[in-house]
Amino acid sequence: MARYLTFGNLLVEDVVxxxxxxxxxxxGGDSLYAAIGARAFADDVQLVTRLGRKFPPALVRxxxxxxxxxxxxxxEHDTVRLRVDWGIEGRGRFTFHEEAGTYEDTTPxxxxxxxxxxxxxxxxxxxxxxxxxxxxxIRWARxxxxxxxxxxxxxxxxGTEDKWRRVLQLVDVFLPSRDEATALLGGWPGPGEAAQSLxxxxxxxxxxxxxxxxxxxxxxxxxELVRMGAASDVVDPTGCGDAFCGGFLVGLTxxxxxxxxxxxxxxxxxxxxxGHGAEHALVPDGAEARRRLGALL
Numbered sequence: 001m002a003r004y005l006t007f008g009n010l011l012v013e014d015v016v017x018x019x020x021x022x023x024x025x026x027x028g029g030d031s032l033y034a035a036i037g038a039r040a041f042a043d044d045v046q047l048v049t050r051l052g053r054k055f056p057p058a059l060v061r062x063x064x065x066x067x068x069x070x071x072x073x074x075x076e077h078d079t080v081r082l083r084v085d086w087g088i089e090g091r092g093r094f095t096f097h098e099e100a101g102t103y104e105d106t107t108p109x110x111x112x113x114x115x116x117x118x119x120x121x122x123x124x125x126x127x128x129x130x131x132x133x134x135x136x137x138i139r140w141a142r143x144x145x146x147x148x149x150x151x152x153x154x155x156x157x158x159g160t161e162d163k164w165r166r167v168l169q170l171v172d173v174f175l176p177s178r179d180e181a182t183a184l185l186g187g188w189p190g191p192g193e194a195a196q197s198l199x200x201x202x203x204x205x206x207x208x209x210x211x212x213x214x215x216x217x218x219x220x221x222x223x224e225l226v227r228m229g230a231a232s233d234v235v236d237p238t239g240c241g242d243a244f245c246g247g248f249l250v251g252l253t254x255x256x257x258x259x260x261x262x263x264x265x266x267x268x269x270x271x272x273x274x275g276h277g278a279e280h281a282l283v284p285d286g287a288e289a290r291r292r293l294g295a296l297l
Contacts, residue, residue: 003044003120004253005071005145006034006246007137008127009106010049011080012056013238014097015276018086026277027059028082030127030151033239033278035068037246037268038125040284041254041293045246046071046117050106052079059279066282073112077105084238092238103153107133110140122146125249127242128153131160135167142170147253149173151245157183161201168202173252175245177209191216192225207248207262209241215265217258228262231296234273243272243281260297267292 008031015023035047048071051060063069078101085093107129124145126137130153141148150171152164157180164184168174176184181194189197191208195218199206207217214229234240247268251261270292271284 003046003117004035004038004042004123004125004246004249005117005121005141006031006038006045006047006125006127006249007108007141008032008034008047008049008129008242009080009103010047010051010055010072011082011106012059013277014081014083015236015238016083016085017276023276025056025059027062027279027282028084028238028277029080030129030239030242032063032068033242033272034125034127034151034246034249036239036272036278036281036284037243037248037265038250039282040243040247040268040271040286040289041250041264044120048108048113048117049073050075050077050108052077052101052106055079062279062282068282070114071117073108073114075106077101080106086236104130104133108137109133110136113140118144123148123249123253125149125151125245127151127245128156131156131163135163138167138170147172147249149175149245149249149252151175151242152180152184154180154183160184165201168198171203173205173207173248174198174201174203175207175209175248177241178211181208191227192218195225205252205258207265209244211237211241215244215262217262219258224258226258226262228259228266228296231263231266231270231292232273234270236276237273238276239272239278240269244269263293263296266296
């Protein structure tokens with residue numbers, strides 16, 4: 001049985017909808033959404049993250065009940081809590097609460113990863129975290145995982161070309177968003193050109209996430225360039241990119257086929273975007289995921 005691990009942050013979101021309605025205390029975080037995306041197609045999935053102080057007990061129970069408890073690492077740092085205000089223009093504005101923890105404080109480090117999670121380990125996804133901590137996790141995962149994928153943090157892309165060239169030689173797939181690719185390249189040359197340019201930095205496979213326009217991937221060794229549309233419209237795009245990465249991770253592991261992996265990612269994102277907060281998608285319907293995958297392919 002394959003085991004999939006997703007590394008990153010776990011946080012609490014207070015969501016404000018465009019009509020002004022408030023949905024406080026929702027589960028969020030890149031590691032969780034990535035795990036949800038992988039869980040759409042695989043059973044043995046765990047997120048590995050630090051659980052900040054005063055994390056709402058009801059949300060912890062929801063995670064444990066859904067089978068995500070093994071990788072929750074208690075820490076003495078405050079929980080990351082964000083206000084997510086979608087406004088009438090439909091663009092999210094993210095504001096840290098006072099006394100909220102930081103991404104640096106709530107990112108797991110290699111020394112505290114439960115050894116039990118390394119048994120049968122097949123594939124690892126490292127969700128957006130600060131660069132130095134990401135590099136440490138990459139170096140931990142590389143000798144242990146058959147497949148290693150990485151999604152950069154938007155705050156750690158501009159002016160970091162030399163750093164990324166150093167670490168991308170260690171990963172199998174690089175998964176930036178359009179905005180992150182633009183920042184890394186100093187401009188937007190177009191989706192195909194962006195994927196090919198970033199592949200020249202060392203990653204064998206680059207997938208650029210394009211939001212509602214889907215995704216595009218370039219495999220350097222074959223010159224293969226594949227485009228895939230989104231699986232459906234979304235209610236809330238929060239976490240869709242992270243869920244895409246989790247689905248992509250499983251799809252590439254089981255098929256080694258780029259188009260199939262992109263379709264897995266698109267379907268995974270459709271589950272994350274079907275509601276506000278992560279609670280609604282903690283245990284995706286596997287049968288429905290396979291149905292959507294078949295329809296997309």
